[in-house]
Amino acid sequence: MVADIAYMQDQQKSISRMQQLFDQQRVAFGTHPMPDAGSRIDALKSLKTALLRYQEPLIQAISTDFGRRSADETRLAEILPAIEGIKYVSKRLRRWMKPSSRHVGMAFQPGKAKVIYQPLGVVGVIVPWNYPLYLAMGPLTGALAAGNRVMIKMSESTPETARIFAQMLGDIFDEDQVAVITGEAEVGMAFSKLAFDHLLFTGSTGVGKHVMRAAAENLTPVTLELGGKSPAIVSKDVPLADAAERIAFGKGVNAGQTCVAPDYVLCPRDRVDGLVDALRIQFSRLYPTLRDNADYTQVVNPRQYQRIQGYLQDAREKGARVIELNPADETFSDTRVLPPTLLLDVTDDMKIMQEEIFGPLMPIVPYDRIEEAMAYIADRPRPLALYYFGYDKAEQERLMNQTHAGGMCINDTILHVAQDDMPFGGIGPSGMGHYHGHEGFLTFSKAKGVYIKQRFNGARPIYPPYGGTILKLVYKLFIR
Known part of the structure; x- marks a missing residue:
């Protein structure tokens, strides 16, 4: 009984700290809602440098959590693709961030249209135990590239990896930019209920349903990377x-x-x-x-x-x-x-x-x-x-x-x-949404359409009161 009470108190402390971190990231994002390309690329370069520096402790931590995990498989399946992903995104990020011009129909001239890509805000990432490094690094790379703040819930099944990973990120990021959350199932449930601007979950289909249900309470958009029988x-x-x-x-x-x-x-x-x-x-x-x-x-x-x-x-x-x-x-x-x-x-x-x-x-x-x-x-x-x-x-x-x-x-x-x-992403019971590369940048960005016109108002002829020759001409030209 005493142990159960202590356990619940410990989990509640973790949940309270998690809420505080979320609030801090919200405030920090409001202060800097559109980081420039240089600061994003610098963050990604720091992430790559830290990963190279911590690769041996991470390899050992993952092996400890598994009881025995091939060091080469950790390098090949987690560290190498994480580094390649960072390099790929960093090289292309400035181009991805540029607003894209869009067509404006003749009926709406003179005017211009473009799409700008804005950070969403605070992104939540729930990481499974099977590839605890790569499946944290991949979403983190995409979310940082898109200019977001990030909170990462590591799996309770890989505690040593979570500890080293948190230490690594703590060396390069303040917690109001990137924070690592640990804890048991109760903490995970509370994490999925936070009002994130986007939530990415990797795990089983059954748990994915619970995560999506919790996210729905806040209308939080989700990316679900599930599994199934391939x-x-x-x-x-x-x-x-x-x-x-x-x-x-x-x-x-x-x-x-x-x-x-x-x-x-x-x-x-x-x-x-x-x-x-x-x-x-x-x-x-x-x-x-x-x-x-x-x-x-x-x-x-x-x-x-x-x-x-x-x-x-x-x-x-x-x-x-x-x-x-x-x-x-x-x-x-x-x-x-x-x-x-x-x-x-x-x-x-x-x-x-x-x-x-x-x-x-x-x-x-x-x-x-x-x-x-x-x-x-x-x-x-x-x-x-x-x-x-x-x-x-x-x-x-x-x-x-x-x-x-x-x-x-x-x-x-x-x-x-x-x-x-x-x-990369599933379909139906195996998931929804995509990330990796450019798709990851788009997933963690808001593509905001902007229609622009200046002093001359070419739309005035279609304002009320309706009728007249020009409106009839508009109907003749465009409703056909």
Whole structure:
């Protein structure tokens, strides 16, 4: 009881401090509502310098939070794209900030029209645990580029990362510009209820609904980066070694704890056994051992480990064939290491085919014709990513144009996320809105249309009292 009271008091203190920071950022934005390009670029350069300086402590912190997280995966999947994103935005920001001239119709001359891009104000960012650095840095880069103040709620599942990240940002920003919030679920709920000018959430579809509901109370616009079951389609004639290599990479990174990881594979029925063999070879090449392999990441915490094990047990009990890819024949009972695992003969009543897996399990679903695979995807909630493996360009075009997903790779997995000149975002149950690159700048800006005219008022002839020759001429010329 005493511990519970102390816990609640601690959370309430965090919530009170969070509200104070929000109020401070509101006041600070009101004082400087339109930062110039130079100050924004300076902020981004400082962010890049700090990230380079803190990269080793951040790598260690993330590994500590996971129990073991590949240092190279943190560099490749978090630090490198964060730095590239900052460089990309900084180089183009002055051009993006310029007002854009727009057409004015003949009926409204003499006049001019333009769109100016203003900061929204105070932006909230809710960060998940799976990529706690990159999924904080990406939105932060876009929001700062657009001239906003930013509050970042880090995941309670990665406390050491949150601590180091807050220290890093504290070195370069005052809290009325960028602030990091930590705390448990109660703090997260309170965070989503703040009257932000925009709120970006990355996480599960279920939690995303709660965030959107809370934001609606303040009419806060939201960007939701969710997940879902992202399929990989293997074509009838692609070399299986090619497809298996790239699928294994996309599934193996972060032990499958990636929102755009291939969730399941659709494979021609007569190629399933061959694909299993090819995946076994490729996973074994990437991860010849698992238990003490620094390249292979653990499941982040016991709760997530039990969740994935529950999917596996449910599938076994309902008749799935389970193929564990454990090349060194190791045991993992005293760890949170989960080996890559393929599942055959899966059915729709299995939890593994209903929920996003977010781990190293991968069902293989057979199909007979490509139309059947496309219909299978269309009958289910739209995924965050879709992957197609095949070198027939006509079929590539067909898949690109006739399927729906947040993003897509042809003959690869997950790497579309790192392309700075493409928007990233979900569709339907996998999310809404976009960010990254120019789309990120636009998401965190208000595109304000401005119509301008000077001393001469060309609209006077259409003012009341109505009637007369000029108005009749206007109708004749323009209402046709």
